[in-house]
């Protein structure tokens with residue numbers, strides 16, 4: 001059962017430097033209880049997809065395509081109608097936790113406040129707050145509940161914002177770079193938390209990250225973005241074991257554990273994309289088709305790859 005279905009999503013920003021095509025014909029879906037991870041280098045259009053799902057794109061953005069949540073079209077929904085979904089049904093775990101935490105309120109209270117908004121009865125408040133805290137991988141949840149945000153580490157603050165998002169019982173969580181700027185230990189704590197959410201609560205999560213290893217560790221499915229479009233999408237284990245697109249192969253080879261072999265070249269600018277294959281200039285095996293023909297996403301038994309040479 002699909003909770004999220006994105007189809008033919010285009011997001012363009014008209015600017016003085018031309019049209020920036022931040023998202024092009026993006027399509028993928030997320031099943032209930034599944035973690036889907038979108039990866040790609042900076043500027044590849046990851047956050048724009050999250051913003052489109054959350055109705056957070058700036059008014060200047062030109063948007064087309066379809067985003068369905070639980071079968072209901074939400075991309076064209078009015079702001080008034082969408083306001084009923086935001087936070088309650090679809091919640092964002094923001095990249096910067098400081099902006100969403102109240103510095104003057106104890107951490108446990110910040111979760112309890114959201115529960116109060118949902119009219120959770122008084123006698124169940126502390127139990128419910130404790131239950132949410134237990135998912136967040138804090139060494140001492142009670143101590144954390146009694147602390148103020150400035151007394152927590154950056155990683156703990158990030159996990160607390162996830163707890164605040166969970167308190168409204170959303171059915172879909174969108175996490176934009178939840179591990180950005182965290183050190184090794186904090187990143188591992190965050191990964192453990194997302195694993196718990198998946199295993200114990202069966203949360204449906206769309207995660208946006210540049211961290212390929214994070215995708216491998218927690219994603220059920222992974223989508224690889226390049227210059228505003230998906231070049232590969234499929235079950236995580238399959239994509240990592242047998243990447244179908246040369247860009248995915250390059251990303252995997254560039255991981256530290258694989259010898260950190262950098263990919264030569266840079267991606268083309270989003271305001272002057274070439275006519276054919278966007279990856280052609282960097283491709284180790286550039287084909288003649290890719291010169292003038294833009295490859296479509298090919299579906300080979302549930303794996304989607306945007307390369308004329310892909311076959312399973």
Ligand SMILES: Nc1ncnc2c1ncn2[C@@H]1O[C@H](COP(=O)(O)OP(=O)(O)OP(=O)(O)O)[C@@H](O)[C@H]1O
Pocket residue numbers: 013015020021022040041042043044045046047048049058210270
């Ligand atoms: N409001 C905006 N106006 C103009 N261009 C924008 C706007 N928001 C995003 N863009 C452009 O759209 C492209 C995609 O941006 P996006 O933030 O989705 O990238 P990203 O993959 O999330 O990168 P990062 O890893 O750095 O967060 C970028 O080229 C960016 O400059």
Ligand code: NI
Pocket residue numbers: 046047048
């Ligand atoms: Ni981003």
